[in-house]
Amino acid sequence: MSEYILDIRDTCGKNIVTRENGKQVHDIITGKWNEAEKIKIDFGNVLIASVSFIDEIFGKLAFEHTREEIQTKLLIVNIQDFDRALLNDILVSRLRQKELNKAEQQSITSS
């Protein structure tokens, strides 16, 4: 098991806005999830400021993994303050949504 380094600038270049761009990164992370002990995502201090891009990567991961798994597996480096706040905001929002969906499902099943 090793650390996998994902460099956003090398992977995406200037394509860091759309959901399609984000999907590319998400797919790489998913592909390495079981293989690597740690996935280091290097934002290269480039401003992303895109809800679509961040949501497609991290919002999706929030639906696929627990908060603890995400925290343990991912290491975020060289990210701008604004993007870090945006990333946290989206992760928290999608984790909450996942919990709500689960609660809804349970209430449907029990009724």
Next chain:
Amino acid sequence: MTNPVHRIKFPAYLGIRNAKSLIQKCNEAFSSSANTILFDLWICRFSDPFAITLLAGSMRVCVSRGRKVFYKKPRKKVLDQHFNRIGFYKFGKSVVGKSKYAPHQVELQHLTALRPDYTAAVIQVLKGYLNLSRGVQDSLYLSVNELMTNTFDHSKTVVGCFGCAQAWTERGTVGICLTDFGRGILASLLTVTKYSHLKNSVEAIELAILKGVSSRTNILAGLGLDHIHRFLRVNKGQIHIISGDGWVHWNYGNGENVIITRKKLKVAFEGTIVNILARADGEGIYILESETREDQIF
């Protein structure tokens, strides 16, 4: 016999508060049977980014429908110079000028695809006039990119969209407007079964800003407009959305006590206009981070 030139006289005030009348004038141009349309701006005295994108876009729509488009420049020198600086005269042909339709200006731009470099350039220009906090810069960057993404993901616009920005140094505000000539928010949301209850454009506009609402199904979506509203709430800014015959204006000047104004236009606009006004010295969305501070993951 049809009149070879259809002259459309525009009023003195070219601004968002006069949107009804301006949209009516532009629709007059779209539905004209004349071969040549003259946008007469002679008596115009003031213009904002909303009007500039609307006029430039309307000219483009007329051109795409096979019409020749000319304009008559405003006699008021200040506005004439402003139009010149902002790149407006690159759109259409002037009565006296010879410039062809060749848009290449930072402030007014015809966008046919997502252009984050345009957003960066706009912020750069605004920074030249006003002292924008880092949070406001980044929030504006996010807002414009999200609006552009929405346009190209949902509007099905054939002629693309038009963007324009302006700084008002004396008021300390910045205005950014994006205008597309697509199918509008109502038509876009009605493609999804769960929104089939929507009856008019005002309802559709108000629904579209809610978290999770999107015309794209079975995928994650629908956070963009929510973030823009959160930014304007902390910034105490304003946003107008005009789509079809609906007009909704959110004024966050008093912070949480938002004033929402809804209007139904007599003449519907063929597309969607989003006009943002933000305070240069106000907050950016993630300056406070109060909403997530206790819940930080990274």
